Amino acid sequence: MxxxxxxxxxxxxxxxxxxxxxxxxxxxxxxxxxxxxxxxxxxxxxxxxxxxxxxxxxxxxxxxxxxxxxxxxxxxxxxxxxxxGGEAEPRGQLYLTAPVMFGRLHVLPVVGDLLARHDALAVRMMLIDRNVRIVEEGIDIALRIGPLADSSLKAVRIGTVRQMLVASPGYLARRGAPATIDALADHDLIISTGPRAAGEWNFAERRWRVEPRPRLVVNTVDAAMAAAEAGIGIANLLSYQVMDGVDAGRLIALLNAEQPPPLPVHLVFEQSRAGLPAVRLLLEAMRRRMRAAGLG
Missing domain, CATH: 1.10.10.10 (Winged helix-like DNA-binding domain superfamily/Winged helix DNA-binding domain)
Structure with a gap:
């Protein structure tokens, strides 16, 4: 056979x-x-x-x-x-993955626009807060936030996001704002489990251990953000996750001068996928989306 x-x-x-x-x-x-x-x-x-x-x-x-x-x-x-010479029109199924909240806020609108303009295209999205194995799980393209491990995969940088410490005005009125990194030890801290969950928080010049222990641990970013807005404590999140709350005054950014360098955002795929029209169009559209959102 x-x-x-x-x-x-x-x-x-x-x-x-x-x-x-x-x-x-x-x-x-x-x-x-x-x-x-x-x-x-x-x-x-x-x-x-x-x-x-x-x-x-x-x-x-x-x-x-x-x-x-x-x-x-x-x-x-x-x-x-x-x-x-490649196909001009994207067709067939594109399988992609992204972190849950970033995918909902920024990838899904791009995908919706592509589907509206290309009738022969279908998309399967896996929104999950872990790095899936692209080859083993049959993924065409993955969005990754943060440093990349060395691999044979092709990575295209499309933007950056920043770490932000945030708390509600009500919490800060009761407890005051920390003036230094070490002052965080006297505050109630909120941690979410997932790829960025750790017993240490990164800052520009050092890593600070979360001690004595976080006041609240939750398993989703949405819950951590809601807890911060409710005044439970200080959360360590990413700029795209909290910007609406900061702009609306529900959250206040803390220790801005101590924040580490921005984290890169990449689209990652096998080299053999580079010629897919759907991959090419998604790359271009995500670059535009990141620039429009101030993340480019």
Missing amino acids: DRLLTLEMFVAVASEGGFAAAARKIGGSPPAVTRGIAALEARLGTSLFHRSTRAVALTDEGAVFLGQARRILADLAGAERALR
């Missing part, structure tokens, strides 16, 4: 969680997919799936091979697009 076809079958079974669903996705029959996976496993000399009457799951070897198979198929698709 054709090697490329068996790779497509393998990725489809892994993505869809079953042989019948994979067959529907690629327009084949379940027996043909079963034969294709068997041929691939025989060629590789290893089992790629655990099979039962109720479910199909990747083996450890299959999980490792999945990322490689997706990369091979993506590279082939990229080579074909380059040979054709």
